[in-house]
Amino acid sequence: MVKKLAVLDVNKCIGCMECMFACTRRVGRAGFDKSAIRVRSAGGIERGFVVVVCRACEYPPCAKVCPTDALRVRKGGGVILNKDKCIGCGFCAQACIMGAIFWDDELDKPIVCKYCGDCADYCVHNAIGLVDV
Amino acid sequence: MLMKVEELNRVLYVDLTKKDIKVKDRTDLFDAYLGGSGVAIKLLEEECPTGIDPLSAANPIIFAVGPLTALYPTASKTVAMFKSPLTGNLGESHCGGRSSMAIRLAGYGAIVITGSSDILLYLTIDGDKVKFRDASSIGGMDAQTVGRILREAETGSGVRTIIRTGRAGGKLVRYACAVSETYRHFGRLGLGAVMGSKNLKALVISADKSVEIPKGKRKEYRKVYDEIQDVVVESDAMKKYHDLGTAGKLYEMNKLGGMAYKNLESASAPEEIARELSGENFANKFLSRRISCSHCPVGCVHLASLRELYAPGYYFKTTTIPYDNEPIYAVGFMLGMEHAEDCLRMIDAVDTVGMDIMSTGVVLAWATEAYGKGLITKAHTDGLDLQWGDVSTYLEAVEKIVEMPTEFYQNLAMGVEHASSVYGGQDYALAFGGNEMPEYHTGIACYINNLTGARHSHLDSAGYTLDQKLIGKEFSIEEVVKSLIAEEEWRQILSSLVVCFFARGVYTSERVVKAMAAIGLENWSPEKLEVVGREIHRAKMNFKFREGFDLAKLRIPKRIFEVPTPHGLLKEEDLRKAIEIYGEIISAQ
Ligand code: SF4
Numbered sequence: 001m002v003k004k005l006a007v008l009d010v011n012k013c014i015g016c017m018e019c020m021f022a023c024t025r026r027v028g029r030a031g032f033d034k035s036a037i038r039v040r041s042a043g044g045i046e047r048g049f050v051v052v053v054c055r056a057c058e059y060p061p062c063a064k065v066c067p068t069d070a071l072r073v074r075k076g077g078g079v080i081l082n083k084d085k086c087i088g089c090g091f092c093a094q095a096c097i098m099g100a101i102f103w104d105d106e107l108d109k110p111i112v113c114k115y116c117g118d119c120a121d122y123c124v125h126n127a128i129g130l131v132d133v
Numbered sequence: 134m135l136m137k138v139e140e141l142n143r144v145l146y147v148d149l150t151k152k153d154i155k156v157k158d159r160t161d162l163f164d165a166y167l168g169g170s171g172v173a174i175k176l177l178e179e180e181c182p183t184g185i186d187p188l189s190a191a192n193p194i195i196f197a198v199g200p201l202t203a204l205y206p207t208a209s210k211t212v213a214m215f216k217s218p219l220t221g222n223l224g225e226s227h228c229g230g231r232s233s234m235a236i237r238l239a240g241y242g243a244i245v246i247t248g249s250s251d252i253l254l255y256l257t258i259d260g261d262k263v264k265f266r267d268a269s270s271i272g273g274m275d276a277q278t279v280g281r282i283l284r285e286a287e288t289g290s291g292v293r294t295i296i297r298t299g300r301a302g303g304k305l306v307r308y309a310c311a312v313s314e315t316y317r318h319f320g321r322l323g324l325g326a327v328m329g330s331k332n333l334k335a336l337v338i339s340a341d342k343s344v345e346i347p348k349g350k351r352k353e354y355r356k357v358y359d360e361i362q363d364v365v366v367e368s369d370a371m372k373k374y375h376d377l378g379t380a381g382k383l384y385e386m387n388k389l390g391g392m393a394y395k396n397l398e399s400a401s402a403p404e405e406i407a408r409e410l411s412g413e414n415f416a417n418k419f420l421s422r423r424i425s426c427s428h429c430p431v432g433c434v435h436l437a438s439l440r441e442l443y444a445p446g447y448y449f450k451t452t453t454i455p456y457d458n459e460p461i462y463a464v465g466f467m468l469g470m471e472h473a474e475d476c477l478r479m480i481d482a483v484d485t486v487g488m489d490i491m492s493t494g495v496v497l498a499w500a501t502e503a504y505g506k507g508l509i510t511k512a513h514t515d516g517l518d519l520q521w522g523d524v525s526t527y528l529e530a531v532e533k534i535v536e537m538p539t540e541f542y543q544n545l546a547m548g549v550e551h552a553s554s555v556y557g558g559q560d561y562a563l564a565f566g567g568n569e570m571p572e573y574h575t576g577i578a579c580y581i582n583n584l585t586g587a588r589h590s591h592l593d594s595a596g597y598t599l600d601q602k603l604i605g606k607e608f609s610i611e612e613v614v615k616s617l618i619a620e621e622e623w624r625q626i627l628s629s630l631v632v633c634f635f636a637r638g639v640y641t642s643e644r645v646v647k648a649m650a651a652i653g654l655e656n657w658s659p660e661k662l663e664v665v666g667r668e669i670h671r672a673k674m675n676f677k678f679r680e681g682f683d684l685a686k687l688r689i690p691k692r693i694f695e696v697p698t699p700h701g702l703l704k705e706e707d708l709r710k711a712i713e714i715y716g717e718i719i720s721a722q
């Protein structure tokens with residue numbers, strides 16, 4: 001079954017950033033510079049948090065604007081990035097109104113969610129989770 | 134940008150006088166003392182000349198994080214060290230929020246700030262780019278507003294921390310604090326005043342690097358990481374601190390008779406007050422959100438939402454106010470508040486001006502008693518009629534401590550030790566080693582902790598916990614002292630790593646060694662940790678002694694011998710004996 005990451009209940013989010021750390025940990029790093037998920041306050045912590053992550057669109061705008069077909073539409077929604085084809089133009093990041101394409105300054109290429117669910121494994125409060133598409 | 138684990142050794146030196154920076158390799162310190170408190174005390178020894186005025190340019194501010202920061206869950210604290218303007222010796226204060234993660238991922242193990250600026254500044258630290266920015270327009274502002282403005286004004290990349298002072302810092306209130314992420318504090322011992330004296334309003338630190346796990350270690354690292362995460366999540370601490378938060382134990386402490394109420398007129402409040410000020414009541418009526426420090430799944434920070442009518446014509450305001458065990462004690466129980474709302478309004482007022490809430494509560498409690506006894510009059514208080522539970526008067530008093538309209542308030546702004554030395558009432562001036570007391574009146578251990586702890590903080594050696602364990606048991610004073618010293622020594626390791634004390638059960642010495650090894654820091658053992666913990670503790674004590682701290686001269690307020698603890702009445706001779714034993718042990722080893 002094809003999965004995607006979903007924000008299940010943003011009101012349960014405590015802003016711990018464990019999800020962000022988990023995503024970058026996949027590549028053997030401690031930090032956020034490879035994270036495809038970001039948690040930030042919704043304009044002051046008192047208003048709670050916003051979890052920004054790819055929603056796995058059925059007709060992904062990011063893929064539509066990619067001039068090199070580096071972003072391929074995944075079956076069931078979302079995209080798969082072929083880094084070899086990517087020229088780092090940044091059009092995808094502009095096209096994603098969710099702001100869910102982050103930038104890898106080292107490679108000068110986008111960071112896109114892989115729908116692996118690692119982040120959700122560390123979300124103790126079940127604010128996010130992997131769901132079937 | 135990728136860093137190596139060892140790059141914790143990078144120390145950023147900022148000279149505010151010359152507006153100049155340097156980065157130095159201090160592998161020597163991090164190898165020997167881990168980070169946090171261990172490295173900070175060594176940097177303080179180097180940077181702080183003996184006998185200086187804590188509010189002069191010569192006083193350094195040191196922020197330090199540790200080898201586990203950003204790498205493991207609940208390694209979420211930053212240690213600040215300086216010479217305290219409140220006690221005149223060791224100033225050390227810990228804070229979470231995003232501070233530690235930001236300092237480490239900005240590429241530093243520690244930041245040393247020296248000198249004093251001619252104009253009011255704030256600093257931005259964005260990796261290797263450090264900028265001195267004019268803070269003139271935010272000078273007299275409260276900590277919340279400063280945070281809001283800098284968040285918008287500074288566009289630095291990555292995730293950030295904003296450490297700032299409120300008005301009290303600029304006015305040099307000796308117990309002014311520094312605030313990070315609006316709801317977390319470097320609360321105790323006056324960091325805010327030291328920042329004020331340096332003309333430093335705030336620091337904005339951006340995290341945009343990451344630490345590389347050594348290639349051959351990645352599997353092991355993930356395994357140890359998961360083990361720690363599981364233990365944190367399944368620990369009692371998780372439930373206790375997430376559900377009701379630290380406020381959850383107030384009611385029980387009061388029931389036990391170990392809670393200082395109305396300046397320790399008694400050690401428990403009446404039942405209806407205890408219920409009103411309980412964690413359960415705060416949660417039921419006001420809890421609006423729980424939040425966490427970075428990289429901590431617990432989420433102990435409890436925010437209350439208070440809706441108030443503030444002007445006729447349906448002008449309401451809703452304020453978000455952080456509450457915890459200690460603030461509710463200090464401005465709730467200590468000031469005889471009868472309503473949780475009033476307690477919240479006080480917490481908000483004290484937070485807004487940026488003072489340590491524990492010191493503020495104890496200072497005002499002393500002033501209330503001294504006023505009731507006729508020692509001070511309305512001429513001193515600038516017309517205020519200080520009465521237990523009278524929140525509007527207390528709110529005005531908080532303003533006056535900051536604005537200091539009379540000499541009396543200038544003295545209050547220097548702490549209760551000082552104020553009582555001017556006006557009398559020392560028998561009930563509840564400071565130990567110059568620092569205002571925490572809530573506990575649980576037995577002899579909590580007072581040995583207050584008197585001998587390097588920070589005079591209940592978190593130094595948790596005497597209150599030991600007292601509770603000893604109820605109904607036989608024990609000698611020597612055993613108690615030894616056990617407190619051992620606890621304080623071990624806590625030096627936790628605060629050098631730097632992990633949150635709430636997760637102390639998770640980070641056993643074996644697990645610490647494992648966690649270090651899994652990131653390539655191999656040469657540690659439980660025995661070595663024990664030795665280093667002791668060494669750090671003694672270094673802190675030696676700094677105190679160097680600055681004039683004298684165990685034999687500790688003032689003990691009579692009040693604590695007049696009110697029964699759960700162990701009965703305490704005796705001054707026992708406490709003096711304990712201090713003596715403490716002195717002998719630490720000078721022998
Ligand atoms: S990156 Fe944005 S546009 Fe592309 S699939 Fe995800 S949410 Fe949709």
Ligand code: SF4
Nearest residue numbers: 023113114116117119
């Ligand atoms: S699902 Fe995987 S790739 Fe996507 S944000 Fe979570 S950890 Fe990162």
Ligand code: SF4
Nearest residue numbers: 013014016017019123
């Ligand atoms: S791990 Fe869960 S609770 Fe923590 S920040 Fe991410 S979504 Fe929020």
